[in-house]
Amino acid sequence: MRFWRLPLDAEHHSIPRGEVHIIDNRCKGCGFCVEFCPNGCLRESKRFNVKGYHPPEMVYGAEEDCGDCGLCSLICPEFAIYTQLKEAKKITEDDIQKVTTRYSRKDRRYAKKR
Amino acid sequence: MKVRYRALHPFDKEAEERHIQEDHGLHPYDEYLKPGRIPHIWCPGCGLGIVVTAFIEAMKQKNVPVAQSAVVSGIGCTGRVAGYLDMDTYHTTHGRAIPFATGLALVRQDLIVTVFSGDGDLFAIGGNHLIHAARRNVNLKVICVNNFNYGMTGGQVAPTTPIDARTSTTPFGNAEPSFNLPHLAHAAGAVYVARWTTYHARQLVHSISQAFDKKGFTFVEVVAPCPTGFGRPNKLGSGLDEMRHYREVCEVRNGADPSEVEIRLREKIIVGTFVDVERPDFMEHYQSLVVARAQAKAKSKGKGKAA
Structure with missing residues (x-):
């Protein structure tokens, strides 16, 4: 799917870019954030924390994808992850193409898993 | 890899306090949590932390001042919420969260009193208190975390255990029909009745913040995964598997008749806001x-x- 022009109200909207903060040593490795991140930004890391669990980490190359929705901080039972607004970006033509590629990448990621 | 944890010397009070101060305040929700209490004792995969987070988020959204809020909880896994929240909290005896909260709400009418307790505490030993508080329509916000068993004492059968479910005391399946909590609360006279699961975190925040606005007895049931007590004997898998199960089987039906929302094992769970009426408190x-x-x-x- 391709958008052939910018939406007419593009000036009134912005794309929030979030920054994910993970407090490693609080994590108990339940995997809720990894499963329910709507943009597929997180994955289970291979390193251990002090309790012996694998805390989450950003998927390589997904640093720009976090939309600061805050679902990970809401669904984390351990108060171990939160997001902060990094910048509110203006919408450009490139961003619209990026959105479509982002979702297709997530689909591929899920297809591999199953 | 270096693993170091708690460079604590025994009887070194200063080092202990320094450790608590260092660990506290790393998360924005820490301002609502008592320093030194996190990590909590709940199992990995337990949904109770999500309910606490949703409560804090609802308080933030509604700008409920910490000085104006009080949380009362009973005994059980959910009863420990009172120990973690940094506000006026009271950890009562088993089943007596609502009597204490009733007295508090009547004497201090400026406070927003929340009762945060589990299904075993509110409906088994404290069932009588709950229905009478709902009948009187006392100004209480009740959040009932339903994990279908007595989790803290080892997964025994509870009044909310679905029929045919296995627990540690019913190894061949539970022969007793379970309580339908929203129906019970509605029949007793609650003015606001909702049910969500921990998977519906956003809706839960919205529901709790709606309950803050209501005057009278509000009841929010939260279905939470219990991988240790309920998931293991019933082969429901880990907490994450139970959350995926909620994603598949839950059906949002706002305004549904509370008599038709009974939960059965591995069957459709109807969630939503069922009752929202006005009644003098x-x-x-x-x-x-x-x-x-x-x-x-x-x-x-x-x-x-x-x-």
Whole structure:
């Protein structure tokens, strides 16, 4: 799917870019954030924390994808992850193409898993 | 890889306090949590932390001041919420969260009193108190975390365990039908009844913040995964598997008839806001009926004496 022009109200909207903060040593490795991140930004890391669990980490190359929705901080039972607004970006033509590629990448990621 | 944890010397109070201060405040929600209490004791995959987070988020959204809020909880895994929240909290005896909260809500009407407790505490030993608080319509916000068993004592059968479910005391399946909590609360007279699962975190925040606005007895049931007590004997998998199960089987039906929302094992769970009505609360009735008449009587008596 391709958008052939910018939406007419593009000036009134912005794309929030979030920054994910993970407090490693609080994590108990339940995997809720990894499963329910709507943009597929997180994955289970291979390193251990002090309790012996694998805390989450950003998927390589997904640093720009976090939309600061805050679902990970809401669904984390351990108060171990939160997001902060990094910048509110203006919408450009490139961003619209990026959105479509982002979702297709997530689909591929899920297809591999199953 | 270097693993170091707690460079604590025994009896070194300063080092302990320094450790608590270092660990506290790393997360924005830490301002609502008591320093030094996190990590909590709940199992990996337990949904209780999500309910606490949703409560804090609802408080943030509604700008409920910490000084104006009080949390009362009973005994059980959910009862430990009172120990983690950094506000006026009270950890009562088993089942007696609602009597304590009733007294608190009647004496201090400026406070927003939340009862945070589990299904075993509110509906098994404290069932009588709950239905009478709902009948009187006392100004309480009740959040009931339903994990279908007595989790803290080892997964025994509870009044909310679905029929045919296995627990540690019913190894061949539970033979008793379970309580339908929203129906019970509605029948007893609650003005706001909702049910969500921990998977519906956003909706849960919205529901709790709606309950903050309501005057009277509000009841929010939260279905939470219990991988240790309920998931293991019933082969439901880990906490994450139970959350995926909620994603598949839950059906949002706002305004549904509460008598038709019973939960059965591995079947459809109907969630949503079921009841949202207006009814005068206990203090209104008390003011208009008892206090007003008593004042009138006292006035007339006083007049009689003067004359």
